[in-house]
Structures are given as structure tokens and as C-alpha cells.
Amino acid sequence: MTCDALIIGAGHNGLVTACYLARAGMKVTVAEKNDWIGGAAVSRELYPGFTYSNCSYVCSLFRPEIMRDLELPRYGLQILPYEGGVVFMENGDYLGMFRDHDANRREFARHSPRDAEAYDRYSRDIMRHCRFIRPLLMRTPPDPSSFKPRDLSELAYLGRKAMELSEVQISDMIRFWTMSISDFLDGYFESPVIKAYLAVSAIIGTALGPMSPGSAYVLLHHYMGDVDGNVGAWGFARGGMGAITQALKASLEASGGTIKAGHGVEKVLVRNGRAVGVELDNGETLHATRVISNMDVRRTFLKHVAADELPSDFVRQVKRFKTRGSSGKLNIALDAAPKFTALPEGAPNLRGDLHFTDTVERMERAYDDWKSGHFTRDPFQDVMIPTMIDPTMTPPGKHFMSCFVQYAPPRIEGRDWTDADRDAFGQACVNQINRFAPGFKDLILHMEVRTPRELEAEVGLTEGNIFQGELTFDQLLFNRPVPGYAQYRSPIKALWMCGSSTHPGGGVMGAPGRNAAAEILRDARMGIDMSDAYAVL
Amino acid sequence: MIARLHFNKHLLETPFYPRTAPLNKHSEWGAWSGHLSATGFGDTEMEYTAIRNGASVYDLCPMVKYRITGPDAVAYLDRLTVRNVAKLTPGGVHYTVWCDDAGKVLDDGTLFRHGPQDFLLCCQERHLPWLTDATLGFEVAVEEITETIAALSLQGPCTASVLSAAGWDVSSLRPFRMTKVPFDGTTLTISRTGFTGDLGYELWIGPAHALALWDHLFTAGAPWGIRPIGSDALNMARIEAGFLIAGMDFIPAEQALREDRVRSPFELGLDWLIDWNKDHFNGRRALIRERESRASQWSLVGLDIAGNVSAEGSLIYHAKQKEVGYITAALWSPTTKRNLAIAHLKRPYAAAKSDNLWVEIYALRELQYVKLMVPARITPRPFFTPARRRATPPGRF
Ligand SMILES: Cc1cc2nc3c(=O)[nH]c(=O)nc-3n(C[C@H](O)[C@H](O)[C@H](O)COP(=O)(O)OP(=O)(O)OC[C@H]3O[C@@H](n4cnc5c(N)ncnc54)[C@H](O)[C@@H]3O)c2cc1C
Numbered sequence: 001m002t003c004d005a006l007i008i009g010a011g012h013n014g015l016v017t018a019c020y021l022a023r024a025g026m027k028v029t030v031a032e033k034n035d036w037i038g039g040a041a042v043s044r045e046l047y048p049g050f051t052y053s054n055c056s057y058v059c060s061l062f063r064p065e066i067m068r069d070l071e072l073p074r075y076g077l078q079i080l081p082y083e084g085g086v087v088f089m090e091n092g093d094y095l096g097m098f099r100d101h102d103a104n105r106r107e108f109a110r111h112s113p114r115d116a117e118a119y120d121r122y123s124r125d126i127m128r129h130c131r132f133i134r135p136l137l138m139r140t141p142p143d144p145s146s147f148k149p150r151d152l153s154e155l156a157y158l159g160r161k162a163m164e165l166s167e168v169q170i171s172d173m174i175r176f177w178t179m180s181i182s183d184f185l186d187g188y189f190e191s192p193v194i195k196a197y198l199a200v201s202a203i204i205g206t207a208l209g210p211m212s213p214g215s216a217y218v219l220l221h222h223y224m225g226d227v228d229g230n231v232g233a234w235g236f237a238r239g240g241m242g243a244i245t246q247a248l249k250a251s252l253e254a255s256g257g258t259i260k261a262g263h264g265v266e267k268v269l270v271r272n273g274r275a276v277g278v279e280l281d282n283g284e285t286l287h288a289t290r291v292i293s294n295m296d297v298r299r300t301f302l303k304h305v306a307a308d309e310l311p312s313d314f315v316r317q318v319k320r321f322k323t324r325g326s327s328g329k330l331n332i333a334l335d336a337a338p339k340f341t342a343l344p345e346g347a348p349n350l351r352g353d354l355h356f357t358d359t360v361e362r363m364e365r366a367y368d369d370w371k372s373g374h375f376t377r378d379p380f381q382d383v384m385i386p387t388m389i390d391p392t393m394t395p396p397g398k399h400f401m402s403c404f405v406q407y408a409p410p411r412i413e414g415r416d417w418t419d420a421d422r423d424a425f426g427q428a429c430v431n432q433i434n435r436f437a438p439g440f441k442d443l444i445l446h447m448e449v450r451t452p453r454e455l456e457a458e459v460g461l462t463e464g465n466i467f468q469g470e471l472t473f474d475q476l477l478f479n480r481p482v483p484g485y486a487q488y489r490s491p492i493k494a495l496w497m498c499g500s501s502t503h504p505g506g507g508v509m510g511a512p513g514r515n516a517a518a519e520i521l522r523d524a525r526m527g528i529d530m531s532d533a534y535a536v537l
Numbered sequence: 538m539i540a541r542l543h544f545n546k547h548l549l550e551t552p553f554y555p556r557t558a559p560l561n562k563h564s565e566w567g568a569w570s571g572h573l574s575a576t577g578f579g580d581t582e583m584e585y586t587a588i589r590n591g592a593s594v595y596d597l598c599p600m601v602k603y604r605i606t607g608p609d610a611v612a613y614l615d616r617l618t619v620r621n622v623a624k625l626t627p628g629g630v631h632y633t634v635w636c637d638d639a640g641k642v643l644d645d646g647t648l649f650r651h652g653p654q655d656f657l658l659c660c661q662e663r664h665l666p667w668l669t670d671a672t673l674g675f676e677v678a679v680e681e682i683t684e685t686i687a688a689l690s691l692q693g694p695c696t697a698s699v700l701s702a703a704g705w706d707v708s709s710l711r712p713f714r715m716t717k718v719p720f721d722g723t724t725l726t727i728s729r730t731g732f733t734g735d736l737g738y739e740l741w742i743g744p745a746h747a748l749a750l751w752d753h754l755f756t757a758g759a760p761w762g763i764r765p766i767g768s769d770a771l772n773m774a775r776i777e778a779g780f781l782i783a784g785m786d787f788i789p790a791e792q793a794l795r796e797d798r799v800r801s802p803f804e805l806g807l808d809w810l811i812d813w814n815k816d817h818f819n820g821r822r823a824l825i826r827e828r829e830s831r832a833s834q835w836s837l838v839g840l841d842i843a844g845n846v847s848a849e850g851s852l853i854y855h856a857k858q859k860e861v862g863y864i865t866a867a868l869w870s871p872t873t874k875r876n877l878a879i880a881h882l883k884r885p886y887a888a889a890k891s892d893n894l895w896v897e898i899y900a901l902r903e904l905q906y907v908k909l910m911v912p913a914r915i916t917p918r919p920f921f922t923p924a925r926r927r928a929t930p931p932g933r934f
Contacts, residue, residue, distance in 0.1 A: 100547040102571035105663075110539045113681060117665035121791045128794055166796050168639070188666075344541055537794060 003027045005520070006278055006288030008265045008304075009460070009499065011039025012062075014294030015248035016513030017498040017520070019070045022257040024521050024528040029286060030257065031278060033264030033460070037249060039294070040459050040466065041508045043242025047446035050333040050400055051393040053241040054448065055459060055466070057384055057402040058082075058353075060225030060234040061509035062244060065138065065531035069514075075250035078238040081227045082389050084352030086343065087197045088436045094342045095193045095358075096349040112191035122188045122198075123232075128169065129176055130224045130231055131536045132161065137224070137504045137511045138533040140519055141478040141486045177473055181215040182360050192359045199360050200353075200382060203406055205466040205506065207324035209367030210360045214472045221471050221505065231536055236386045240393055244508060260286075268293075268300075268495060270309045275495035290494040292516065295460055296468035297321055297481040297501035305492065314491050317482035321501070322475060325452030325464025326370060328408035330429050333445040334399040337385070338437040354383040356432050363406075370407035373414060375425045375451070379432060380406045398445075405429055410452045410463040417453040425451055467506025468499050477503060488516040496520055548573045551598035552687040552747035556755075560765050567768065570663075570683070572599035577767035582871075584770035588692050588733050589872050591762040591934075592699045594754065595771055597688035597739065598747075601663055605656040607677035614648065614656060617671050617819060619802060621812035625650050630713045630730050634807050636820030640827060641790035641799035642807070643667065644783050647730060649715065657686075661783040667791070671819070687747035691754065692737030692774070694923075695761040697931035700727065700738060703757035707738065708930035721749040732771065734778025736925045736932075761934075776866050776877060779839060779918030781805065786837075786865040786879055797834075801827055804835040804881075806918075835862075836887030839918040840878040843911040845869050846900045848878050853886075854895045857910055861886040864896070870920060877920050878913070891915050 005021045007014045010032035022028045030037075036044060040055035059079055067077060085097035095111055098104040109116035142154035162170065176184065181202035185195045199210040202219035209215070227233040237243040249259060263280040268291055270276065277287035293300040301310060301318050343349060357363055357380045369376035382404040387393050393400050405425075412421055426449035434440045452464025461468060469475055478486045481501040488496050498516035500506035514530065521528055549572050551557075562579030575596065578584060587593040605614065614622040620633040627650050634645045646660030658668075668679045691699065700707050705718050707727060715728035723746050731737030742750050755763055775782070783789050787805055788798045801824060802808045811824065827833055842848055847869050853862035862882035870877045878896070886894065896913045899906040925932055 096544065098544055100544075102568070103544045103547045105571065106539050106543045110541070110543075114665050114669060117663040117681070120663070121666070124792055124794060131794060169796060347544060 002277075002287040002289060003029045004289050005029070005292060006031060006286055006290070007292045007294060007498070008268075008278060008300075009033075009039060009294030010037035010245070010249075010259055010261065011294045011459075011499060012041040012245050012248060012508055012510060013499050013513035013516075014039070014292070015245055015252060016066060016070070016510045017292055017294070017517045018257050019248060019252045019255065020514065020517035020528060020530070021520060022252055022255040023070075024526045026524075026526070028252070028257040029288070030252070030259045031263070031265055031280065031286065032259060032261040033281070034458070035262050037259060037261055038242050038245035040461065041241045041245045043240030046331070046448055047333040049395050050398070050446070051240045051242075052331040052400060052448065053386065053402055054331055054450075055329065055455070056241045056508050057386065057404065058234045059237050059241065059244065059508055060222075060227060060232075061507040062225070063138065063510050063514065063533075064226070064228070065534060066510040066514050069529070069531050070248065070251045072244075072247040072251060075247040075254070077243060077247035079227060079235045080238050080389055081230070081233055081235045082351055084349040085197070085354075086347075086349035086352065087193055087355040087358055088340065088342055089193055089358040092342055094349075095197055096347060097197065097352060098348070108191075108194060111193055112189070115189045115191045115194050118188045125172070126220065126223055127231060127536070129173065129220050132165070132173065133220060134224050134536050135161070135533050136477070137509070138515065140488070140515055141480075141503045143484065143487065144478055145484065176220070177217050178213055179216050180211050180213050181219050182210045182364075184216045184219075185360070195360050196358050196363065197355065199363060200355065200380075203363060203367070203380070204382060204404065205327050207322070207326040207370070207465075207470060208472070209364045211364050212367075217473060217476075218471050221507065225507075225509070236390050238390055238392060240386070240390075241508065265304055268305045268492075270306065270492055270495075273309070274493040290496060290520065292496040292498050292520065294499045294513075296323060296462050296465075296499055297497060298323055298462045299460055300497065301490070305495070309492055311491050314482065314485070321481050322470045322472065323462040323465040323468070324470065325410040325455065325461070325466075326407050327464070327466055328375070328405040328425060328452065329450040329455075330401075330403035330405065330426055331448040331450075332401040332403065333394070333447070334401055334443045335445050336397060336443055337388075337399055338401075338433070338440045338443060340437045342436065350385060351388040352384075354381075354385075356381055356436060366407050370409050373409050373412060375408045375412070375421070375428070377428050379429050381429060381432065383433065403429055403433070408451050408464075410456075417451050422449050422451050422453070425449065468501040469506070471505050476505065480505060488519045547571075549684075551596055552744040553596045553598065553689070553751055555748060556751045557596055557765055565767060569599040569768070570601055574599055575765070575767040577769045578765050581767070581769045581773075584764065584766035585773050585871065587762060587764045587766060588735060588770060588774045590693065592691060592693040592695045592758050593764060593766040593770070595690040595692070595766050597690050598686075600659050600683070600688065601661065602681070602683045602686055603658045603664070603668060604680045604682045605658060605677060606654055607675070608654055609675035609677045610654045610656055613672060613675040613677040615815055615818060616675070617668070618648070619811040619818055619820070621815050622648065623815070627652050628715050630715060630728055633810055634802055634805075636802065636824070637790045638820060638823065639790075639799075640801045640820035640823030642787060642802060642805060643790050645781060645807070649728065662789050662792070685744065687742050687744045687750070689740045689750065689754070690731055690737065691740060692731045692733040692735055693761075694736050694925050694932070695934045696737055698933050699754070699758040699761055699763060702760070703753055711929045712927050720753070721746045725750065732778070732780055733774035734780070734919050734921055734926060735774065735923060736928075772866075773868055773871070776868050776879065777870050777872055777919070777921040779879065779920055781837075781879070782866075800835060800837075801833060803827060803833040804837065806837040833884060836882050836884055838880055838882055838887050838915045839920060840864070840880050840894075840896070840913045841916040842867075842876040842878055842896050842913040844909070845876055846898050846909060846911075847876065848896050848898045851878075851896045851898050853880055853882060853913070854897065854910075855886055855890060856893045857895045861894070873921050875920065879918070887915065
């Protein structure tokens with residue numbers, strides 16, 4: 001039996017592609033190696049009664065256009081905005097974040113009156129960059145070396161957008177896309193803790209330090225999403241990030257698609273330069289008119305496609321595609337809410353992200369550890385307790401805590417991680433939290449510790465890179481994943497890519513999957529209504 | 538020091554709150570720069586009438602205030618703002634604007650000169666980074682002191698009489714001048730300034746003396762029907778006076794997302810403030826270029842619109858066809874009996890092609906909007922300038 005589209009991997013992007021193709025009338029099968037679906041947008045119950053967001057933990061990038069096209073709310077998806085955020089400082093004080101503009105200004109003023117009045121202009125400038133980049137998310141990048149009318153007109157579109165900007169804004173933009181977040185923030189703020197808070201988005205999931213050139217763009221990548229039009233805001237998927245992929249699954253099945261979970265694809269079958277199906281690790285063969293890979297580009301082409309089917313130049317570039325992992329994750333079931341001594345009673349800040357690194361310099365030192373092949377003893381953590389807002393994930397009064405940790409290298413001094421390394425890494429993180437919330441350790445009912453090793457083994461993220469490839473400028477737009485192949489196609493006919501390795505990159509965004517579907521349908525001369533990108537403001 | 542628990546109250550009460558709260562019959566409050574500010578006290582029409590007939594009191598405390606002191610204060614402010622600060626003598630006040638390097642307006646405000654080296658800048662938006670960065674090379678200190686001064690705006694034709702009944706003779710106080718009088722063991726500053734285009738004064742005092750001032754004023758003002766007003770009534774009066782509000786009538790340059798939203802003083806009709814003969818000021822080169830190459834894109838104008846339906850937010854068309862501008866503030870003016878608006882018009886539709894302007898109005902008629910296309914013509918601002926505004930000594934009513 002041959003299906004019209006066989007998708008390798010039930011990550012959210014694979015499912016988004018599958019949904020659009022099924023809605024257009026294709027017969028779609030998704031083959032997932034794990035017994036569960038979701039890739040890095042997954043919720044599993046590893047401790048009875050507790051649902052985790054095992055990998056990704058907060059949602060903002062996932063495009064509302066896609067939620068609407070695929071009717072995800074109807075299939076159970078609900079996004080909850082959250083409030084708060086705090087940096088605990090070594091001197092016993094803290095910096096809180098508030099949704100209310102005036103409360104936030106006063107809190108900044110506690111640390112620097114000048115910075116309090118600088119924040120609006122900072123936000124304005126970031127928003128300007130968002131306005132430029134956002135419309136590009138839901139478009140196939142042009143191939144600058146091509147003379148096809150489509151590429152020329154898409155290049156012209158980019159040119160026009162750039163022409164709308166003044167010289168001042170163009171130079172701002174070029175500086176922003178290439179500079180470090182540390183330098184960028186120095187242009188606005190003086191308070192170390194304010195800079196430390198704002199620098200976070202620039203290093204999440206990135207093998208860069210806050211002082212590395214190019215880190216400022218990563219901040220934008222985390223800022224260009226929205227929660228119902230509130231640009232830059234983040235939220236939770238009610239029920240955990242797995243709720244997103246569960247809604248996609250339900251939407252897919254409602255339009256006739258099927259998911260086969262439990263057996264990985266061993267190889268892509270190629271005949272006469274054309275993909276014709278896949279072979280699973282249990283020996284089963286699935287035939288398909290086209291094969292679409294949700295795996296990262298290195299895994300797809302270096303592990304599951306015969307090398308002799310590929311141009312050597314392409315292979316060389318794929319090998320060079322940077323997928324250096326930098327992050328780990330702790331998922332913790334808590335018997336009760338932790339008490340952070342610095343925070344006054346009634347402060348809303350625990351309903352947001354909790355940080356324990358109060359200077360950019362400390363973040364950079366943590367990155368130094370990564371460079372020398374160690375996980376850091378003074379980790380930088382982005383901690384959330386989604387159950388402060390989401391009542392569905394644990395029994396009442398109990399909590400789920402998600403700790404995203406930088407930096408953890410893909411290998412320890414060139415050798416593989418051991419279980420002992422992993423446990424020591426987990427302890428360093430727990431100890432840090434315990435310093436600010438005495439007694440925290442005693443609340444732990446169960447803990448899952450994940451290093452790049454676990455992320456690669458389970459989700460298939462090469463080297464544990466959470467974005468299926470770093471978000472540095474050399475790997476964006478028409479250079480993502482590699483020059484000449486940014487339009488979701490590969491050197492093999494009928495073999496497509498739809499994962500985060502493709503434009504516009506990682507995060508639970510769905511845009512790569514949606515854009516890939518648009519290209520596949522165009523190629524198949526099949527039409528379907530897809531929403532265009534919504535405007536920013 | 539800001540208390541750690543500040544987050545329990547997002548909008549602060551001003552020092553006058555114990556008096557204004559019980560008087561606010563509908564509890565109509567809005568947010569103004571982090572403070573509770575009355576939008577009305579229960580009857581906007583009567584509040585407006587107090588401005589034009591008797592004496593009205595508006596709580597000005599939330600207005601952002603910067604104190605600028607030091608031997609180079611004049612030179613600094615001359616460099617910062619477009620107007621000539623050296624000409625502003627101690628005890629004087631002037632309205633001014635300041636621009637970014639591209640000559641686009643960052644904000645407008647009033648500058649009070651309390652002493653040779655002592656100024657107070659009052660404005661709508663917050664600018665501490667801009668103001669402190671600009672101190673480079675000047676011996677001057679800039680401090681944000683919004684919450685350390687309580688202020689009331691006393692406006693209306695009888696306000697001189699009210700002050701006189703309160704024991705303060707302001708008969709010789711000319712417009713845009715201030716005087717200081719002893720009160721409640723401290724110094725009360727009275728400036729002949731305001732935002733209504735009428736006779737009026739602003740009163741400035743330490744927050745600890747705010748309630749004493751309020752009580753004294755309301756006792757003295759009773760015969761003239763003194764009453765508190767909210768921002769809705771004030772807004773009516775300020776439109777009649779033709780005054781602009783940052784963030785409502787123009788986007789301050791540092792906040793504009795879209796580059797075409799920013800405006801130069803020429804484009805806001807504020808170029809008359811610029812002193813071209815003084816030394817360099819911020820934005821000067823760009824403004825000279827704009828003037829010489831006639832590069833201004835917009836004009837800010839007053840409109841007199843046919844009919845009596847107020848035209849807030851309306852678009853303006855030339856010959857009913859081409860979109861040439863938009864309205865930022867509008868009202869049916871009770872005092873002038875005209876349908877007025879403040880509008881941005883693309884050039885040349887404010888001058889050479891100013892005939893044949895039309896305004897598209899959505900008129901709400903029993904839950905249903907009706908679209909009107911009505912003619913409008915450009916008319917000078919201020920729309921309302923009574924002689925009593927400037928008369929010195931002021932009349933009794
Ligand atoms: C720890 C962590 C935290 C993160 N936090 C956030 C966050 O808070 N917010 C956010 O927006 N983003 C976050 N991200 C990034 C985001 O989750 C990912 O970029 C995104 O989920 C990737 O989605 P994808 O569909 O492109 O690919 P993936 O999710 O990687 O999906 C690939 C799928 O392919 C399957 N697969 C692999 N090999 C095979 C095979 N041989 N055969 C069959 N199937 C195979 C995998 O099991 C997986 O299901 C985080 C990522 C991680 C790892």
C-alpha cells in the first residue's frame with residue numbers, strides 16, 4: 001500500500017506538515033520511532049499523577065495562524081499567558097518582572113532609576129526588529145543564486161522591505177543581527193541584574209555566550225512570538241507542551257491521517273534518484289509517493305540516506321551544519337511549592353521564570369565551562385513552575401518544576417557523558433535552587449535529569465541541540481539548513497525536509513512544518529487555504 | 538527608596554486622593570503615569586462649565602517632573618530644547634519641545650525657571666536616559682522628582698478671585714510668571730499657567746501640605762462654585778485651546794515603531810518655538826535641512842467641520858476620494874459652538890490644496906453607526922482665546 005506522504009517523525013513540525021497535507025486530500029502516514037509522539041513538544045507522566053513538559057516548557061512562537069488553520073482549539077489546545085519572573089541575587093535582593101507597566105518600571109527603578117525609563121525604548125527597538133523579521137517566518141526563503149521568477153520576486157520582496165527602512169534603521173538592524181547581547185544591552189542599561197535578566201533569551205538553547213557576537217539575534221528569535229497578539233509574551237500550553245502535539249494528532253486523525261509510533265525509520269528508500277518509501281527498524285517497508293523528514297538535517301542525511309545517493313558537496317555542508325548542544329533539563333515533581341526567602345509574601349513572580357544568575361559575567365563564565373568541555377558548577381537556569389497557573393498537571397497543592405539549564409556540552413572533555421556525570425549535573429542545579437529556597441531538596445518526589453546525551457537518544461536531536469541546528473546568522477534564512485536547499489527540498493527527488501533544521505528554525509513554532517507543506521502542495525499542484533502571517537501591531 | 542511591596546498597588550494614589558476619592562461620585566479613574574487619575578467626578582458637562590464659568594481644580598500630581606540644577610543648567614537646556622532658555626528669566630515659564638538628532642519631536646512640556654541655576658521640566662513621557670545622556674560636557678544634575686511635588690491646576694475666569702479670597706494677591710502676576718507665597722509653614726508656588734486656554738493658575742507644594750492646600754482652596758473658592766474636574770472635561774477645554782498631548786496628538790520619536798510616525802516641529806506647527814539664532818541645539822542641523830529643502834511631509838492644523846457630530850479618529854479626504862490626513866482630537870465645542878478638530882494633513886493639503894477637504898465620520902445612532910462624509914475647513918488655533926486669559930490684572934470673573 002502506498003501513501004501520498006510519509007513523514008518521518010511525529011515532532012510538532014512533522015505533525016503540522018501532516019495536517020496540512022491531509023487536509024489538502026493526501027493520504028498521510030507519520031512514522032515515529034518512540035512509543036509516544038511529540039518530539040521536543042511532549043508531555044509524559046513519569047511519576048504517577050504528574051504530567052511533565054519533558055523538553056520544551058513554554059509557548060509563544062507557535063503561530064496562531066496554524067492553530068486556526070488546523071482548528072487546534074477545537075481539538076483541545078489552550079494557551080495560557082503567564083505573569084511574573086524573577087532573578088534572585090547573590091546579595092539577597094531580587095529583580096522581579098511584572099506584567100503591569102508601572103509596577104515593572106518601579107521594580108526596575110529599585111535597581112536603577114535610569115534603566116526604569118530606558119526599558120520602553122529598548123522594547124520599541126526590539127519590536128522594530130520583530131516587525132521586520134516576523135513576516136519572513138511564514139514564507140519560503142528565496143534562493144539568491146537562482147533566476148527563477150519566484151526567487152527573483154521573493155528577493156525583490158526582501159529588498160522592498162529593506163528599502164522601507166531608513167539608513168539609521170538599516171545600520172541598527174545589521175548591528176543587531178551581528179552583535180552580542182551583552183553589547184546590545186549595554187547600549188540601554190546600566191544595572192547588572194537587569195541586563196542579566198534580559199540576556200537570557202539570547203542564550204537559551206544556544207552554544208554562544210552572552211558576549212558572543214550573534215547572540216542578539218537569538219534574543220529576537222525568542223521575542224517574535226506572541227500570545228494572542230501580545231508580542232514577546234510567553235505562555236503555557238494547558239496540560240503541558242504535549243497538549244500541542246496531542247491537538248495536532250487529533251486534528252490529523254480527523255482528516256484521515258495516521259500515526260505509526262514505536263518503530264524508527266532505518267533508511268529512506270531511493271530508486272532512480274527518487275524517494276519511494278522507508279524501511280523501519282523492524283524490517284517493515286512503507287511505500288510513499290513522497291517522504292518528508294522531521295528529523296534534523298544531519299540525522300536525516302548522514303544516518304538514514306545512503307551516502308552514494310547524495311552529492312558530496314551537499315554532504316560536506318550538512319556535516320558542517322552546527323548542531324552543538326548546550327542545554328540540559330531537569331523535570332521535578334514537588335510535594336509542595338518551594339519557598340524562596342528573598343521574595344515577599346504575595347509576590348506574583350513565582351508564576352513566571354525564575355533565574356539565579358545575576359550578572360552577564362556569570363553567564364559568560366558558565367559558557368567558558370562549556371567551551372572547555374564541562375557542564376558548569378554555577379549553571380544558568382530558566383526555572384518555571386507551570387502548575388502555579390495550570391491546574392491540570394499535578395494533584396492540587398503539588399507542583400511540577402521545569403529547569404532549563406545552560407550550559408551542558410554534548411560531550412565531556414571529548415568523551416561521552418556517564419550516568420555519574422548526569423547525576424552530578426543534576427545535583428549542581430538542585431543545589432543552586434536550594435540556596436535560594438532552603439528545604440527545596442526535601443520537596444522532591446521524582447526528578448528526571450536530561451543532558452544532551454538523553455536529548456539525542458530520545459528525541460533524536462543531534463548533539464542535543466534543541467533547535468535542530470544553531471540559530472546563528474550563517475545558518476538562517478536562505479542558508480538554513482545549507483545554501484541551495486532552503487526551500488524544504490533535498491538533492492533527492494520527493495525527499496523533503498520539514499523540521500526545525502529548516503527556515504525559520506527551532507522552537508515550538510510550526511512555521512517550518514507549515515512552509516514545507518506549502519511547498520509540497522505547490523509542487524503537487526494542490527491548493528489549500530493557508531492563513532498569511534498576521535501583522536505585528 | 539521604592540518599597541519592595543510596591544507591586545501590591547500598581548496605580549498610586551496622589552497626595553490629594555483623600556479629598557478627591559469621596560468627591561468622585563462615579564469612581565471614574567484612569568491611569569496616568571502610574572497614578573490614579575480621575576477621568577471625571579460624575580458630571581463632565583458641569584465640570585467643563587466650571588472651567589469656562591467659575592473655578593475648576595485638576596489634580597496634576599502624576600505629571601512627570603525633572604529638576605535640572607547646576608551652573609550649566611541654562612546652557613544644557615539651550616542645547617536640549619529648541620527654545621531660547623537664556624531669555625527665560627527666573628520666575629518665568631515657557632512651553633517648549635525637544636528633538637532627537639533627526640529633528641523629530643521627543644516630547645513637549647513646560648519649563649519653569651525657579652532660579653538662575655534651577656529649573657523644573659514638566660512633561661507627559663519619561664526621558665531620564667535621554668536627559669542624563671545629554672548632560673555630557675555640562676555641569677548639571679538631572680533628577681526625576683515627580684512624586685516629591687504635589688500640584689493642582691486651578692482654571693477658570695474666577696480663579697484670580699478665588700486666590701485673592703484665599704489670601705494671595707495675584708493681580709500683578711502676568712501669564713507665564715510665578716510667585717512664591719508662604720503657606721502652612723512652607724512655600725507655595727503659584728504660576729499663571731494652565732492647559733485650558735483660560736485664565737488660570739497652577740499651584741505647587743510639598744506633598745505633606747497637599748491636603749491643607751486643597752481645604753484652604755475649596756473654602757476660599759466656595760462662592761465661585763469651585764469644583765474638581767477629571768481629564769474628560771479638561772480634554773474638552775484643551776482642544777478648544779488647541780494644545781497637543783504627546784502620545785495622543787503625536788507619537789514621541791522614541792516610541793514610534795513605524796518610522797513615518799515621527800514628526801518634526803514644522804510638522805506639528807511648533808516651529809515658532811525654535812530660536813535659530815541661539816547656539817547649536819539638538820536636531821538643529823536636521824531642522825535647517827528640512828526648512829531649506831522644504832522636506833516637511835505633514836502639517837498639524839485646526840479644522841472646523843460641518844455639522845455637530847464630533848469626529849474623533851476620523852480620516853480626512855481630498856475631494857472625497859484621496860486620503861490626505863487624520864484627526865487626533867475632536868469635539869463639539871460648547872463655548873465656540875463649532876465642531877472642532879486637531880488634524881494631521883499631508884502637505885500640500887494644509888495650504889495650497891486645502892479647499893475641498895472632507896471628513897469621514899461614523900455617527901452612532903441608536904447602536905448603529907451611520908457613515909457621514911462632511912466638509913471641513915482649516916481654521917486657526919487656538920480655537921478659543923478669551924481676553925481674560927492674558928488680562929493683567931485679571932478681571933473678577
Ligand atoms: C530541553 C528543551 C527545551 C526546549 N524549550 C523550548 C521552549 O520552552 N519553547 C520553545 O518554543 N521551544 C523549546 N525548545 C525547542 C523546541 O522544542 C524544538 O525546537 C522543537 O520542538 C523541534 O520540533 P521539530 O518538530 O522540528 O523536531 P523534533 O521535536 O525534534 O521532532 C523530531 C521527531 O522525529 C522523531 N525521530 C527521530 N529519529 C527518527 C527516526 N529515525 N524514525 C522516526 N522518527 C524519528 C523524534 O522522536 C521526534 O519525534 C526546547 C527544546 C528542548 C530539547
